[in-house]
Amino acid sequence: MVGASGQLGNFSEEVQQAIEKIAAAVTSYDLFRVLKKIAIGVGYDKFIIFRLPEERSAQLADLAIITNWEPELIKAYDAKDLLANSPVIERLASSVLPFHWDIVELNKGRKDGSLQEALDLFRDFGLHNGTYFPVSDKHGGRGALGLPVTGANSPTRNSGIWYSWQTTFTSA
Numbered sequence: 655m656v657g658a659s660g661q662l663g664n665f666s667e668e669v670q671q672a673i674e675k676i677a678a679a680v681t682s683y684d685l686f687r688v689l690k691k692i693a694i695g696v697g698y699d700k701f702i703i704f705r706l707p708e709e710r711s712a713q714l715a716d717l718a719i720i721t722n723w724e725p726e727l728i729k730a731y732d733a734k735d736l737l738a739n740s741p742v743i744e745r746l747a748s749s750v751l752p753f754h755w756d757i758v759e760l761n762k763g764r765k766d767g768s769l770q771e772a773l774d775l776f777r778d779f780g781l782h783n784g785t786y787f788p789v790s791d792k793h794g795g796r797g798a799l800g801l802p803v804t805g806a807n808s809p810t811r812n813s814g815i816w817y818s819w820q821t822t823f824t825s826a
Contacts, residue, residue: 668696686720693722698784698801705797706746710738719797727779734775739766742786746798752787780804 784802
């Protein structure tokens, strides 16, 4: 809904600009470039937009819509069947709020004995933490924007776009 100021909703200026850039993308490549620029601009290295699986046997490669994750990471993730009991998928399926994750804390909840496999895989690709933003389309389909960070340092939970999105979605 466009307000009197011409902005969508009560979003911060930073979030508003990101929304406008994404909406202006015409091709998949345009969207890829915009998302990469936004991610890097707010302190993240990588991004992935994916649909939430409708069944446990789904593969991340089939659910990913657009990403700059290494194909080898996605292939290894699927080969190890890590999506089936993913704590990220469980959390995204049960909430509409964005969340920040740490690789160790997040994967402690793995119930299938794949904790070490998940930790090793993500560490091998330098992914230690990040943020997920649940999204939905006009037909009710659910997905997420994931912004992992390479290296051990990440944007703080109270900085930049994380703060903007968190206050947007949790304020009454």
